[in-house]
Amino acid sequence: MEEKGTLRVIKDLTLRKASSNLALEESLAKHVDGGMSPPTVRFWRNSFSAIVGRSQRVSNEVDTGFCRTHGVEIARRPSGGGSVIHHPENLNYSIYLPSDRDHRNKELKTQLYVEPLLEALNGSGLKARPSVNGIYVDEMKISGTAQSCRWGVLFHGTLLLRDHDIMSHMKELLLAHDGEYRGDDNYVSSDPSPVASVEELIGPPFRVSGFFDSWIGLLGEALNFTPLNGSISQQEWGKARELARDKYQADRWNYRFKA
Secondary structure, rough: OOOOOOOEEEEEEEEEEEHHHHHHHHHHHHHHHHOOOEEEEEEEEEEEEEEEEEOOHHHHHHHHHHHHHHHOOEEOOOOOOOOOOOOOOOOEEEEEHHHHHHOHHHHHHHHHHHHHHHHHHOOOOOOEEEEEEEOEEEOOEEEEEEEEEEOOEEEEEEEOOOOOHHHHHHHHHHHHOOOOOOOOOOOOOOOOEEEEEEEHHHHOOOOHHHHHHHHHHHHHHHOOEEEEEEEOOHHHHHHHHHHHHHHHHHHHHHOOOOO
């Protein structure tokens, strides 16, 4: 029987700008893929932000005027997929694995990464189901996913724990939620769905701590790892600060496809 490795668990819940957290995504993925850091799962949160996919054009997806007026940061993630809103009650999670563990084939089987979250949610009283782009309860989306294999495997997703006022502005903020949205054949288009929060569906109070423990344990079993609490290293932070300055805060990345 294969000996279990270690899964570093980082509960990084300090509220930050999206550009800083996305820079950490690339930094952590590169360190894990390069063998400088162990396989890792990170839980994190962004301040108010509109996140576009790697191959989307901002002007097609986001009302930039609304974002400026309401202090919503616009940032581009390193993975594909559609545009989403992030806010403090939205939990993000990321799984970082090295490419030498034969996970490149498994990256297409999102079930490997999504199933532990699905099982933890259903254990909390939901009747959730997987889809190609996330997790649904009936027709309501509570979790979305995206991935990149540029630096090992980076699989990340969202989980809407609680609702927030900004979600009432979906139609003003994300153009895909406007009835006139048609997408653009030259760029990746968003595929909007109605959303709901976990607490809204289960009923308050939703006890996050026990849910967390269940989710982490199930993820460790799925990946054949032993979860151990850890933190972001100084080297990872250093690279992230560099990437934030030179890439994720720069218009040439965030607005790389001009109108």
